Amino acid sequence: MILTVTPNPSLDRTYEVPSLDRGEVIRATGERMDPGGKGVNVSRAVAAAGQRTVAVLPLGGAPGALVADLLHQQGIEVAPVPVTGATRSNIALAESDGVLTKINAPGPELSGAERELLLETVRQQSRDASWIACCGSLPRGLAPSWYADLVARAHAAGVRIALDTSGPALLAALRERPDVVKPNAEELAGAVGRPLATVGDAVKAAEELREMGARAVLASLGADGQLLVSDEGSWFGSARVAAVRSNVGAGDSSLAGFLIAGGNGPDALASAVAHGAAAVQLPGSVMPTPGDLDPAAVTVTAEVPADRVLTEPAS
Secondary structure, three states: OEEEEOOOOEEEEEEEEOOOOOOOOOOOOEEEEEEEOHHHHHHHHHHHOOOOEEEEEEEOHHHHHHHHHHHHHOOOEEEEEEOOOOOEEEEEEEEOOOOEEEEOOOOOOOOHHHHHHHHHHHHHHHHHOOEEEEEOOOOOOOOOOHHHHHHHHHHHOOOEEEEEOOHHHHHHHHOOOOOEEOOEHHHHHHHHOOOEEEHHHHHHHHHHHHHHOOOEEEEEOHHHOEEEEEOOEEEEEEEOOOOOOOOOOHHHHHHHHHHHOOOOHHHHHHHHHHHHHHHHOOOOOOOOOHHHOOHHHEEEEOOOOOOOEEEEEEO
């Protein structure tokens, strides 16, 4: 069982519009609602793969009830942490030319009692977990050190933990030695404080995160592929993709694929790449099922192409 923790979940509303004109009344041509948040997406990807997952998340108000209902409909067990404030509602405006405009709400502020209840719920639910995946930004009321506390508690209970966050929360958590961290290129550049222009730059940055405490680094490099740097070595993975339809949630799908395959070594990297490649070829935030995967399109090598220039350099 993979346990996910999403401290700041959301109810995501997407509206399809012909174009975005400020000050005008815009009539949507389509709309949908999805449960949102990086950890939520990991659970959705695990469930789509036919594996058991439990999602821990603070939920409040009518939006929180809708998030729980939508997750239950997808076969995901929910361990809700009741909070006074309403779960945030995010809005995405998808124009016909493919441009996506997102408006993300800040979310509720958690009280001291709610913070402790969230940690206690994770402790209770982690008894049967093979991995805990902690993902996303922290809501108001949680200090940057909150993830560090969670990593320490997970390790004390003998559970492996994967962390997908950025900024001060990532840097604070590294001292507790999370088993794997999963930055994208921009987050990796931000963590080391310098731009990344090549795959080799990304490898050096990942090694620095390991020096800071991360036991392994799974780095998403966008269209260029993914890196895995750990005690066992370094590997580079990529996949052939016919056409990109949406990259929403692709990184979360990759993390799910990595953990499903054991969370260690080149086979797990191959699974991560396969899941990410499948996700970008699906609409919206749809997560891939086993039938969507194409393992034959994936290449993983220990000969990391250090000189390859990144398609999208990170600053």
